[in-house]
Amino acid sequence: MSDSGGEVNENVQAETEPGNGQPEAAGGVPGGGANGGTSPSPAHASTDSQAAPQGHPEQSEGEPTEGTAEAAEAETASVEVDPLELAQREVAQLKEQLLRTAADFDNFRKRSRKDVSEARRKGTQQALDSILPVADNLERAVQAASSSSDLESVVEGIRMVLDSFIDALDRVGVEKIESQGQSFDPAVHEAIQQAPSAEHPVGTVLSVLQPGYRYRSDGRLLRAALVVVSTAAPTAAPTAEQPPKEPADGRPGSEPDATAPESKH
Secondary structure (H helix, E strand, C coil), X not given: CHHHHHHHHHHHHHHHCCXXXXXXXXXXXXXXXXXXXXXXXXXXXXXXXXXXXXXXXXXXXXXXXXXXXXXXXXXXXXXXXXXXXXXXXXXXXXXXXXXXXXXXXXXXXXXXXXXXXHHHHHHHHHHHHHHHHHHHHHHHHHHHHHHCCCHHHHHHHHHHHHHHHHHHHHHCCEEEECCCCCECCCCCEEEEEXXXXXXXCCCEEEEEEECEEEECCCCXXXXXXXXXEEECCCXXXXXXXXXXXXXXXXXXXXXXXXXXXXXXC
């Protein structure tokens, strides 16, 4: 019994001694001073030293200072630009622009000529494609006329060729100007002769010597018609009346008888 009680007393004394199993102070920091304060750890001390504000932040290396900017402005103001050199630069730039503009215009002119030539060639080809069948029909008409004695059939064949030619002109946009019996129009007619006419008003186309043609789309004249234009008919000039002849016997209205014998006195 005495042995066990001694062991219990030793355990209680060990628990109550300071420094052996003493509870941690507030904030989880082990140990404490006599006044209850805690000593900061080295890690906390370094963090606090970094977070402490500084009075003047350090300036970055790339940022120019106020003195450097003023020095640069003074140096720029001290450098004078040569007017002659500046003028020569402007002349060189203008010359280069002029050369480029001239080259562009020359290329444009060449392209325009090529486009015009190509358009003219296509237009000529289209017209020839329409007219070549007319030439073929004329050749057949000549061959038929040389071996045929029927004049009416030859005339009918030539009339058909003429109709095909009018159709070909219509396909290329050309129409014939109707001039017979119309009033003279100097825009589409060319008078080469005048003829008096009492049946038609003055300035009427009496006959067409050569037909005219124009474009159907815009009415632009292709060829003027050669026509004969009417003028006023001449009036008969009045004739002077001759007085009646008096007969030999003095009676009016009687004529002397050539067979009557002459009276002898």
